[in-house]
Amino acid sequence: MKMSKQFPLNALRVFEATARLGSFTKAGDELGMTQTAVSYQIKLLEQNVGEPLFLRRPRQVQLTKTGELLAPKVAEAFEILRDAMAGVRDEAETSLLIHSTPTFASQWLARHLGSFQLRHPNIAVRLTTSETIIDFNRETVDVAIRSGTGDWPGLTSHPLMSVDFTPMMSPKLAESVGGIRTPRDLLKLRIIDPGDPWWTQWFTEAGVPDADLASRPASRLGAQSFEARAAIAGQGVAILTPEFYPDDIALGRLYQPFELRGNDGHQYWLVYQTARRNSPKIKGFRDWILNEFAPSASAANPDTAHQAAN
Amino acid sequence: MKMSKQFPLNALRVFEATARLGSFTKAGDELGMTQTAVSYQIKLLEQNVGEPLFLRRPRQVQLTKTGELLAPKVAEAFEILRDAMAGVRDEAETSLLIHSTPTFASQWLARHLGSFQLRHPNIAVRLTTSETIIDFNRETVDVAIRSGTGDWPGLTSHPLMSVDFTPMMSPKLAESVGGIRTPRDLLKLRIIDPGDPWWTQWFTEAGVPDADLASRPASRLGAQSFEARAAIAGQGVAILTPEFYPDDIALGRLYQPFELRGNDGHQYWLVYQTARRNSPKIKGFRDWILNEFAPSASAANPDTAHQAAN
DNA sequence: CTGCATGCATCAAGAGAACTTATCCATGAA
DNA sequence: TTCATGGATAAGTTCTCTTGATGCATGCAG
Incomplete structure (x- = not known):
């Protein structure tokens, strides 16, 4: 018995919208699906619960007693989920965790980060440093600046300056x-x-x-x-x-x-996980720092990126 | 943009279990799916949020800050959903809404319902009556007793007694x-x-x-x-x-x-929606009342049911 | 009262997501 | 070192879900 079937989440979402809107069709519109799909999902849920949840009235549907029992709780739960997702998305967009070598942090970042914050006033920057090269899989870090040859599997590296x-x-x-x-x-x-x-x-x-x-x-x-x-x-x-x-x-x-x-062939690199290359805050940081290091160029040129063959 | 994709519910469920158990494999076990599927769903959610939610440590996964932000709220939401579903299932199982003609209700049901409640002590019976034939699609009713020819589309009818x-x-x-x-x-x-x-x-x-x-x-x-x-x-x-x-x-x-x-060719019938024939409480009521009307037979014989051709 | 619009149900067919199987890799323990 | 554990990846399969067409009942307008 699959848990997924024992607990029809999608059906519950559909139910929530339908209960709120009092209409299969409208719920379908809101959820970006057809009325047919709504009907199907509600039926699924009703089978799961063992009770009808809606009375099919001529030009509207109406909650049964059982449905009235269920609707507010489901609404509450989805409210929480929505909030949680929004909060986390917001947090994800507005906080940038930078890791750097201590030297680069104190000698360069410390003096230049202000300009980044001017450009992205709603991103809260946190900076951590260590001599060791951090593992993106083991630490909560968005971008890192490290010296080396730029050859790190799974990561995208942009050269910043030669050492x-x-x-x-x-x-x-x-x-x-x-x-x-x-x-x-x-x-x-x-x-x-x-x-x-x-x-x-x-x-x-x-x-x-x-x-x-x-x-x-x-x-x-x-x-x-x-x-x-x-x-x-x-x-x-x-x-x-x-x-x-x-x-x-x-x-x-x-x-x-x-x-x-x-x-000695080493350079400083801006490094981030290739999979996250499209994250707005990472993009923002990348564009900013590449621009800082290429003041003559009109804009940062991401094409200089170097992705290690895996 | 599909809402369903914008709000990956199944992934959230997987996330909840994984956060709680600290392991993709264990979460998969609990949810009845493979570790691979868990990995996939978590990746989906991480793409959606735009942030990694777990740090992949050698022999365990651990929540990132973002994950820690998300986990408790998601857990709470699912707790509510679980409760709501359980409550509604319970309600569905323990309450039986009977509709009857006033005559049958007062002359037969009133005197016999006690024996049903003895047999099903945890089912709360509620009885409503009217002369009119109710529409199961418009009223919250589980079973009905009505007189007629037993020929109602979508409904299953069992003959009880001739009038x-x-x-x-x-x-x-x-x-x-x-x-x-x-x-x-x-x-x-x-x-x-x-x-x-x-x-x-x-x-x-x-x-x-x-x-x-x-x-x-x-x-x-x-x-x-x-x-x-x-x-x-x-x-x-x-x-x-x-x-x-x-x-x-x-x-x-x-x-x-x-x-x-x-x-006059009419009889009293026990009637319920064919789609709900397997609901335990409906089954229980059917078995009981058929047995009451067939005291000689060792058990009720549902085969006498009559389903109107649609 | 007739015709039209609305809203839900049903059905068959198809797309696409979710899941599985098979493998691989890294790590920590024996 | 070798084994066991836990996760990642790739490819193939299953099956849920969705769609589109259609039908039916109702309510409204003329």
Whole structure:
């Protein structure tokens, strides 16, 4: 015995509308079905209940006593369901859960999210961060920003910015050693997190493949933004992503001695579940952030999206 | 846009069970469907809402925030629906609406219904009467007892008793004219409702085709039971159905001078909508009343039913 | 009183949804 | 590692539901 038959939900919906409108035809109109279908569903329900629910009067139907007993409760139940669905749809549309790496969150999102909220004033943004790459199947998250190669099955990724890196330090620190003219001059300074592979790569590209970094004291701060603070404080030279520190550069707190930038092939990506690509709030966030990163382009171009082959 | 799709009821039911049980598989078991079907329905609902409702954890599913928002309301709504259905089913099973002619109701049902209630103590009987033949499509009635030919489209009829008739009077009235020996003797008495065609028919069959009834004063009482009361009171001779007055006959309040009974081809029938023939309470009433009218038979024989050709 | 409009019932046929079967995959436990 | 559990996916099938045509009864208008 199928539960679905033991509890004819669709018939109950039809019954609710019919009881309210007092007419099979009108109920059919409201529900977008034919009068025939209404008649059929009501009959189903009556068979299920074991009692007629409507008296078939000449040009109208009227509830029987049994029907009158049932109608208000059914109406109430559907009212609740309608509310619940509406509430959840609303919630779904008006709250956006963003996950990001801490660095991107503090260095970029924190400064730009205001513009998103201006554009979508009725979307409440919540931001969570972690170094780890979250699993959309295990966390309640709408969109994420992560660095990597953009190759995640089931997810759509849009490139935001490449993760370039170049040495940066406080201007005073540079002056303290008479200025930084060649890459080798950097080795006169304390190097923040010399174990970072970015350093090796950068020095190699800068023509200093033999830079001895391994022997230097390790000072891993975990997140780039912490290293940036340290560099600003004059504690050493850090290898940073310049895009994250426009203000510090503009205000002369950070100094980038060389144009040369390294890039390890990683980028920051906007990522979301491909299945949810049409969700308005996700679409809205995508359009906004792509536009932010492509100020010259008239609009965001979703075609740059990258969907991992599964 | 179909309402039915805009409001996925079946998916909501599946969601309710799944949220409660925390497992697609278990929900499928409870609902009598496969895990696959549950998965499908949940996906439908998630598409509809625009948000995932469950986090797919390795060996269990867990509600997302959105799901947690939705679940309790849905549960409440279904609780109400379940209650409503149960209530209405119960009401449907435990109340029996009988319609009858006033005569049959007062002369037969009133005296026998007690035995039905003994057999079905949890069925609440309600009895309505009218001379007119009710339309099952217009009145809330489960079973009816009516006289006629048993030929009603859409209805099933079981013959209960034939509507025989024979003159009856109070014994004292009979003595007052020196006893009633021949049908003609009846003409010495006041005849109650001489316009009743039963009289004509009976006198004809009794060999008195020329009985002058038309000229007698009319005294239509409307219902046979009223005429019986008048006869018992000695006000005249009435043409009655003896089966209705076993007590009055046994106690000597009514006297039937002749064995001869007329019959106009009408009978009393138990009638109900053929579509509802399997309703337990209707079945119960049918079995009971047929048994009452067939005391010799070991059980009622529904095969005597008569369904009018449509 | 006749003809028309309304509203529901019935029927056969068809579309499409819902469900099943078969498989696969990931995870956690033994 | 291997097994057991629980879910996802794909394809095929079943069957509910819907549609459209038709009929009937009633009430209203002329």
